[in-house]
Each structure stands twice: as C-alpha cells, then as structure tokens.
Amino acid sequence: MNEELAIQANDLTRKFGDFAAVDQISFEVSQGEIFGFLGANGAGKTTAIRMLIGLLAPTSGKASVAGFDVYTQAEAIKRKIGYMSQKFSLYTDLTVWENIRLYGGIYGLSEDNIKAKAEELLSSLQLESVRDKRIGSLPLGWKQKLAFSVAMLHEPDIVFLDEPTGGVDPITRRQFWEQIYQAAEEGTTVFVTTHYMDEAEYCDRVSIMVDGKIEALDTPAGLRQAYQADDIEDVFIELARGADRAE
Numbered sequence: 441m442n443e444e445l446a447i448q449a450n451d452l453t454r455k456f457g458d459f460a461a462v463d464q465i466s467f468e469v470s471q472g473e474i475f476g477f478l479g480a481n482g483a484g485k486t487t488a489i490r491m492l493i494g495l496l497a498p499t500s501g502k503a504s505v506a507g508f509d510v511y512t513q514a515e516a517i518k519r520k521i522g523y524m525s526q527k528f529s530l531y532t533d534l535t536v537w538e539n540i541r542l543y544g545g546i547y548g549l550s551e552d553n554i555k556a557k558a559e560e561l562l563s564s565l566q567l568e569s570v571r572d573k574r575i576g577s578l579p580l581g582w583k584q585k586l587a588f589s590v591a592m593l594h595e596p597d598i599v600f601l602d603e604p605t606g607g608v609d610p611i612t613r614r615q616f617w618e619q620i621y622q623a624a625e626e627g628t629t630v631f632v633t634t635h636y637m638d639e640a641e642y643c644d645r646v647s648i649m650v651d652g653k654i655e656a657l658d659t660p661a662g663l664r665q666a667y668q669a670d671d672i673e674d675v676f677i678e679l680a681r682g683a684d685r686a687e
C-alpha cells in the first residue's frame with residue numbers, strides 16, 4: 441500500500457443482485473488532491489462513495505482510504521474522513537451554534553476545542569450574526585457552506601462531498617469552491633461529485649463514470665485534449681451519450 445495515496449481502489453465492485461452499480465473501478469487519489477468524481481444520474485457515484493467511507497461492503501475488488509482497508513478497517517476510516525451528503529445534513533430545527541456543538545461532540549472534540557473551532561468557523565464564514573438562528577431559516581448557500589465546515593470540524597484527512605452545491609447560484613458556488621481550495625491547500629484531500637461542469641474545471645483531476653465504470657480519468661486539460669473538446673461539458677456529453685442508465 442502506498443502511504444502517499446489518500447485513496448486507492450482496484451477493481452472495486454458493488455452488485456445489487458445481478459446488477460453491477462459499480463463495476464470494477466480502479467483509481468488513485470493523492471494526498472491534498474481535489475478529485476472530481478463525475479457521472480450522469482445513476483452512474484454509480486454515491487454507491488462508490490458509500491463503499492469508500494465504510495458504509496457499504498464491496499462485492500469484490502480492493503480499496504484503501506487514508507491507508508485503511510475498506511473491508512476490515514471501516515471504523516478507522518470513519519475517524520479520518522469528513523462527509524457531506526447530497527441531502528442537506530444539518531439539523532434544521534437546531535441553531536447554527538447547536539449544530540456545531542452537536543457535531544463537534546459526535547466527532548469526539550473537547551468542549552474547549554468545539555468552542556474555539558466554532559468561533560473560528562463563524563468568523564471565517566461571517567455567520568456570527570446568525571449563530572442563534574435556526575438552520576432552517578437560513579438561505580441554502582449558507583447552509584451548504586456551514587455543512588462543509590462542520591464536515592471539516594475534526595480536521596479529517598479526506599473529505600467526501602456528494603453534490604455539495606446542488607441548487608445554489610453561481611456566486612455562492614464560487615464561494616463554496618474557495619472553501620474547498622483552502623481545505624486542499626491545508627492538506628485535506630477533497631473527493632467531490634458534481635453535476636456542474638464548470639466545477640469540474642476547478643478539480644486537479646476528474647474521473648467520469650458511465651454505467652458503473654470509469655470511462656475517463658485525467659486532468660481537465662488532459663481530458664479536453666484527449667476528446668478534442670472545448671470544455672469538460674463536451675467531454676461529459678460525448679461519454680454519457682453511450683450510457684444505458686439514465687434517469
């Protein structure tokens with residue numbers, strides 16, 4: 441196992457009955473890399489993430505995350521990673537501050553540490569004025585930025601973001617990506633799925649999944665060149681055109 445790698449997957453497969461939701465995918469992600477994990481609806485992205493974060497047992501193949509094996513060391517993986525799900529993950533009837541305290545406790549941080557982190561986080565997101573407001577009353581973009589920061593509270597080695605920016609405007613998405621860059625600069629590996637092709641251009645490397653398989657994997661510039669395309673959207677459309685699964 442290579443210690444420099446944040447994620448290593450070899451022929452990783454998950455079947456539901458006879459249906460291979462994820463079909464022998466192999467890839468590596470380096471520490472500190474921003475890795476875009478693209479694919480049309482139903483391509484298998486969420487299933488792959490669920491295997492990598494230790495929630496779903498693979499049917500076959502191998503994978504290690506933060507140096508730990510997904511089959512035998514899922515608990516150790518969970519301590520090393522942060523996760524922000526597609527469905528918004530904070531408690532809407534708790535306040536901003538209560539959510540931070542709750543998650544800090546779940547991640548095992550001390551009360552002092554939670555306080556210090558909460559102050560830092562509220563100040564950097566300029567959310568001090570809403571610390572006692574219920575999450576449900578905030579705009580979606582604010583909630584998403586906060587959900588990202590909460591997923592980073594325990595300083596994970598790797599953060600998995602499953603469509604973190606769904607439904608928000610381009611300016612808020614841009615701000616969200618500034619948070620992602622900062623996390624990566626500080627050494628966190630970022631594994632991100634998105635349906636926004638402009639965001640794919642912000643990644644160090646991008647993989648594109650079609651019907652459970654990784655059909656392309658390269659830097660954005662490398663993909664554009666290989667497919668003689670003006671942008672990643674054209675590459676994506678070219679690959680997705682052949683897909684059987686579409687929802």
Ligand SMILES: Nc1ncnc2c1ncn2[C@@H]1O[C@H](COP(=O)(O)OP(=O)(O)OP(=O)(O)O)[C@@H](O)[C@H]1O
Nearest residue numbers: 456460461479480481482483484485486487488685
């Ligand atoms: N528990 C399950 N049982 C049966 N089939 C499943 C299960 N989970 C996922 N699938 C199927 O596996 C395929 C991949 O689903 P998955 O949610 O991983 O795709 P995705 O790429 O994340 O899609 P989306 O972008 O819509 O979230 C889909 O056809 C889905 O219906």
